[in-house]
């Protein structure tokens with residue numbers, strides 16, 4: 109594969125719209141004229157389990173999955189899922205992380221602990237990452253369920269993808285009546301990146 | 310037009326382009342989306358049948374009647390349909406018949422992993438194996454063609470990574486149309502009535518068909534020789550091809566597109582053209598065994614795992630072991646150890662939670678079945694103790710009772726599973742008499758696989774109105790008098806009925822009827838509950854029902870210093886099961902919230 113190869117690892121919790129986010133990233137690759145493969149495991153996705161999807165862009169992509177340590181970018185819609193996925197990053201890769209937290213049942217039951225803020229900072233110390241208050245931004249933009257698209261706004265800014273392209277990708281992936289809300293979320297993510305992103309390493 | 314297509318979508322599209330007229334199946338991850346896509350396409354009749362055997366019989370009937378037909382199922386569905394799979398190979402059909410089977414290496418959502426390519430050889434059914442969406446699309450068309458050319462069903466074998474991966478494929482704008490006039494039914498009893506005398510004649514015909522196809526396979530385009538370095542030749546198929554091609558781009562390849570019957574002549578030539586022959590395949594050594602049987606030396610499972618899903622990582626490791634690749638340095642970062650896991654759980658508002666809350670309390674042994682409710686086995690509910698395959702619960706429970714154990718025993722089975730293969734087992738309970746309590750968990754849908762309609766839901770695959778099975782009358786007609794319909798959201802009622810049935814010395818059935826909380830009509834009625842923090846004593850009893858909507862509050866109960874309960878309004882459906890178990894009435898019911906207004 110040529111220099112254009114990009115591996116994206118998208119993670120979240122069932123019900124968060126992880127797979128939709130991955131769909132949009134895959135479509136973005138297509139729209140740039142690249143070969144694209146995307147792979148995910150569903151079936152249990154609605155049941156509050158961890159959900160992940162892999163997207164690959166390249167001049168010619170063979171395998172629909174890549175290997176841990178090969179992701180150019182990890183996009184995490186939930187903090188614990190981000191930690192679970194950091195080792196997918198390749199050296200020099202970037203993690204875009206929503207700071208939203210969803211307690212697993214084991215935590216609610218008191219049988220396990222959600223990593224503290226300090227622990228999270230510790231794990232992220234050596235990682236190039238951007239933490240995004242995606243849920244907060246989505247609520248401000250009018251619809252909590254678009255927190256996945258806020259993250260796509262951050263991604264678009266990180267990869268210099270223009271609005272027309274990402275709008276086209278969104279149109280192909282979300283029903284028309286949700287398009288406006290999603291575009292607002294997208295702008296919120298992009299604006300956040302521009303204000304805070306560059307220096308938040 | 311070029312499109313990003315899911316493998317399953319491409320299978321549907323390829324079948325449509327090939328002019329399929331009748332398609333039947335039973336849902337099962339990772340195959341389910343195939344029929345769902347096909348249902349939206351013009352000119353095809355599609356249905357969810359009650360189980361895979363019926364689906365295959367339906368497709369066989371349509372192909373007998375001269376229309377291209379297909380049956381769709383997951384790997385274990387082929388176990389259910391195996392009887393029909395074998396006779397269809399013997400009879401052949403008037404028009405093309407394709408059996409699409411999706412394996413699940415790694416068991417992402419299955420009770421076992423098995424390699425369906427074994428079935429192809431077992432039943433003498435030719436088998437194609439696509440390695441991306443474009444091939445799914447193309448091979449479906451080839452499958453119908455081969456089926457008609459050779460008068461034999463053709464199997465298309467998928468795996469999770471093909472079914473659920475997206476890749477670029479070119480959609481076919483037109484479909485192959487067959488005549489609109491129905492042909493006369495082919496009366497040909499020596500071909501279509503498999504009494505021993507006829508079957509004896511058909512078996513050699515089938516063996517001869519396979520031999521002819523094996524010879525033709527050497528010229529088939531889907532069996533591809535990709536020239537590369539002659540130092541090593543790789544024989545591979547399906548998704549494994551993609552992994553190894555990426556990891557070892559310079560080798561010579563023989564990509565097997567039809568894995569049964571194999572193009573042995575072409576393979577022999579390929580083997581002779583390379584210094585070393587390595588077979589890379591997922592699950593069973595099907596290709597490897599065939600090569601070895603033909604006296605072609607090769608390496609395979611000595612390098613790659615027999616168990617689980619293959620990956621570029623595992624393929625690379627095998628090639629390192631073979632000395633064909635240098636060892637790769639360890640990745641810079643290791644996975645962070647000991648993070649809290651996030652296994653699937655019953656959703657907030659799941660009606661199964663009510664039943665398992667009571668079964669847990671009653672401390673009975675629960676013989677379970679497959680569906681969302683299998684999650685009743687997880688801590689802290691821990692109220693399901695056996696589960697093997699669809700429809701097993703009732704027969705197993707009957708056997709346990711016949712053997713006799715100290716504990717009380719019940720069977721739980723979902724509505725779809727009951728209609729799939731539970732009904733004959735319940736008949737057996739009546740016929741051979743055990744005082745078994747069977748609980749039918751009627752959540753009005755086939756939830757586990759993504760809410761497919763079924764004969765009890767009142768709608769067809771197309772969403773059209775259908776007759777709704779009346780479970781109560783059915784069970785009565787089987788000869789069970791003790792039948793009760795309950796709402797599992799109502800814990801007191803549920804408990805008293807279950808206790809009543811457990812005390813009987815005759816068979817009984819409880820139909821626990823409440824729609825899945827994720828059905829659109831139920832989602833509209835979500836009403837998040839609230840905790841009155843004043844009353845909460847942080848006893849944690851509510852959290853034992855294992856609901857993801859119950860969270861820990863930052864407020865502590867002063868006497869114990871433990872965290873009180875808080876309800877996540879984004880997750881709570883308002884089923885009130887937690888409110889019913891709360892000993893201090895701290896969780897407010899919908900009615901109380903209404904009274905308080907606007908709280």
Ligand SMILES: Cc1ncc(C[n+]2csc(CCOP(=O)(O)OP(=O)(O)O)c2C)c(N)n1
Pocket residue numbers: 335336337338361383385386389419420679680681682699722723724725726727750752754755756757758
């Ligand atoms: C032979 C076979 N076919 C299909 C499946 C896939 N599958 C697992 S559970 C299930 C149906 C579950 O529906 P239901 O019994 O109504 O329970 P629910 O999930 O709604 O609780 C299906 C189709 C399987 N495991 N085995």
